[in-house]
Each structure stands twice: as structure tokens, then as C-alpha cells.
Amino acid sequence: DVKVTQSSRYLVKRTGEKVFLECVQDMDHENMFWYRQDPGLGLRLIYFSYDVKMKEKGDIPEGYSVSREKKERFSLILESASTNQTSMYLCAITGGRLGKNIQYFGAGTRLSVL
Amino acid sequence: DQQVKQNSPSLSVQEGRISILNCDYTNSMFDYFLWYKKYPAEGPTFLISISSIKDKNEDGRFTVFLNKSAKHLSLHIVPSQPGDSAVYFCAATSGSSNTGKLIFGQGTTLQVKP
Numbered sequence: 001d002v003k004v005t006q007s008s009r010y011l012v013k014r015t016g017e018k019v020f021l022e023c024v025q026d027m028d029h030e031n032m033f034w035y036r037q038d039p040g041l042g043l044r045l046i047y048f049s050y051d052v053k054m055k056e057k058g059d060i061p062e063g064y065s066v067s068r069e070k071k072e073r074f075s076l077i078l079e080s081a082s083t084n085q086t087s088m089y090l091c092a093i094t095g096g097r098l099g100k101n102i103q104y105f106g107a108g109t110r111l112s113v114l
Numbered sequence: 115d116q117q118v119k120q121n122s123p124s125l126s127v128q129e130g131r132i133s134i135l136n137c138d139y140t141n142s143m144f145d146y147f148l149w150y151k152k153y154p155a156e157g158p159t160f161l162i163s164i165s166s167i168k169d170k171n172e173d174g175r176f177t178v179f180l181n182k183s184a185k186h187l188s189l190h191i192v193p194s195q196p197g198d199s200a201v202y203f204c205a206a207t208s209g210s211s212n213t214g215k216l217i218f219g220q221g222t223t224l225q226v227k228p
């Protein structure tokens with residue numbers, strides 16, 4: 001079974017705080033993705049990474065940054081959280097023995113910024 | 115520019131009947147399509163996929179149909195069960211992409227009534 005672990009299920013932060021969302025995979029998968037999900041907007045890609053220290057912007061990177069220092073861990077960083085970043089954040093992986101077309105998701109982190 | 119569209123935000127069907135969820139795309143480079151199911155407070159789970167070389171793929175109660183000329187795909191669930199109540203996302207990708215990047219639709223909320 002593919003295991004994608006997101007460090008927190010629920011987070012409450014204050015405006016202006018720096019927020020770290022962690023995603024860890026248990027296999028040797030190259031590609032990792034961060035999405036946010038909002039009602040009526042579907043899943044929107046924030047950033048993705050196809051290798052250690054490699055990253056590419058997705059469709060909505062503004063206000064976010066990422067870090068991938070080790071293959072198994074991909075972090076999403078909100079430098080200064082704002083209320084419009086209240087959302088469900090989802091990490092996904094693909095690649096390796098999974099092939100590159102099917103993404104497998106973590107359970108998600110529900111972030112509320114007050 | 116929404117390359118993958120699910121024009122019905124919601125669908126309600128009676129248990130035992132057929133559920134049909136629709137998805138349209140605009141990018142003719144897409145050649146692999148997927149459906150995901152998402153329960154509240156959980157990550158999306160992969161349901162079924164189809165390659166553009168096929169027009170139908172079946173897995174138990176779930177069948178995906180692809181009409182390339184119309185750039186349209188649909189997911190049929192027969193018979194529908196209350197446990198199928200969830201948000202369904204269609205997604206598309208191009209085989210020429212090395213990163214496995216998916217483009218998601220906005221989602222359709224399916225309610226199956228007992």
C-alpha cells in the first residue's frame with residue numbers, strides 16, 4: 001500500500017504566522033505535489049517537485065514556498081499566513097513503481113487562518 | 115482558463131439507480147483521464163482511469179466512457195449505493211509530461227438517497 005502522511009489533520013493559525021505543512025512518503029517516489037481544495041474550485045496545484053531540491057510552480061504559487069531536502073519529504077510553507085489561505089491542503093505522490101499518471105493523496109490538512 | 119470542466123456541481127440519485135457524472139476538456143493533448151472520489155475530511159482516492167486509445171473502461175460498478183471527438187468523458191455508477199455519496203473529480207494529463215501533473219475539474223457532489 002502507498003502511504004502518504006501529512007503531519008497534521010487540522011491546524012489553526014493566526015494571520016501573519018509562518019506555517020509549515022509536512023508531507024512524507026514511505027517509498028521511493030520522485031514526484032510530489034501540493035494542492036489546495038476549495039468548494040467549487042476543485043483541486044488547484046500550488047507547487048510540485050520531481051526530485052530532491054527541484055521544484056516547479058503550479059497554478060497558484062503566490063504566498064507559498066516549498067522545500068524538498070530529502071526525497072521522502074516535501075514541505076509547503078506559508079511565509080505569512082492570511083485568511084484567504086484558509087483551505088484544505090492535499091499532498092500527492094506519483095512516479096516510481098506507481099507509474100507517473102496516477103497520483104496518490106494524503107489525508108489532507110484542514111488549515112484555518114484567523 | 116479551465117481546461118477540465120465539470121459543469122454539474124451536484125447530482126442526486128436514488129439508491130439502486132444509475133449515476134452519471136460528466137466531464138469536458140479542451141486540451142487535445144490530454145491522453146489519459148482519471149476519476150477520483152473524495153469523502154469529507156479525507157484525501158481523494160483513485161477510482162478508475164482510461165487511456166485515449168480506449169473508449170470504455172470498466173471496473174465493477176464503475177465504468178468510464180471517453181468520447182474524444184466531443185472531448186467528453188463520463189463516469190457511470192451502477193447500481194448506486196449510499197456509500198457512493200462523495201465528491202467526484204475528473205482529471206486529465208498528457209503522456210508526454212514527465213512529471214505526472216494532473217489537471218482537475220471542479221468536482222461534482224453525488225448524493226445517493228436510500
